[in-house]
Amino acid sequence: MSVKPRPVYLDLPNIRLPIPGIVSILHRISGVGLFIMLPFLLYFLSGTLSQESAFETYHAIVSHPLVKLVLIGVLWAYLHHSLAGIRFLFLDAHKGLELNTARNTAKAVFASALVLTVVLGALLW
Numbered sequence: 001m002s003v004k005p006r007p008v009y010l011d012l013p014n015i016r017l018p019i020p021g022i023v024s025i026l027h028r029i030s031g032v033g034l035f036i037m038l039p040f041l042l043y044f045l046s047g048t049l050s051q052e053s054a055f056e057t058y059h060a061i062v063s064h065p066l067v068k069l070v071l072i073g074v075l076w077a078y079l080h081h082s083l084a085g086i087r088f089l090f091l092d093a094h095k096g097l098e099l100n101t102a103r104n105t106a107k108a109v110f111a112s113a114l115v116l117t118v119v120l121g122a123l124l125w
Contacts, residue, residue, distance in 0.1 A: 034081060
């Protein structure tokens, strides 16, 4: 009779992921966020070009600072998801699989998404 091994306790808050793992998880989170926000964005933009009253309503909603912060979050999600997706396409083509290259491209995706979000967010605020 064999003894079953006891389950391993994983202390998830204390596990340190490498930067490529963090970028991968953020890629998934940003994709889910974009999927959830898409109906709201389409609803807000649906009548803005055809009716002036719809545009005024949209403008009043978007001018609220809390909504601007949410839209900047959506902007970050879009930029991060796009840049990480391009990185993953290269990885699928077996380009950049070396450890140092994978780390550097993950850092570049993370930093680029943040910098572009700050720059574009400042321009659009």
